[in-house]
Amino acid sequence: MENTALFKTRLREELKQNGMSVKALAEQISVSPEMVTQYCTTKKLPSLDTFIKICKALDVSADYILGLNEF
16 A cells, blocks of 8 residues: 555544544644545645644554554
């Protein structure tokens, strides 16, 4: 699986595992819910600053969500 697709898959999985809605994540990372949906479904990727906020909000390592490791 390519890295972009893996990022999107893991982002959706982490949202589900954390029981967090797209709207709740969007509020925590200061973007619109539509933007989070785009991160999950399109080729749109977050900026580095937003990516860091996503990792913190979901309590997940950057390496994992990027597919660099399995933990």
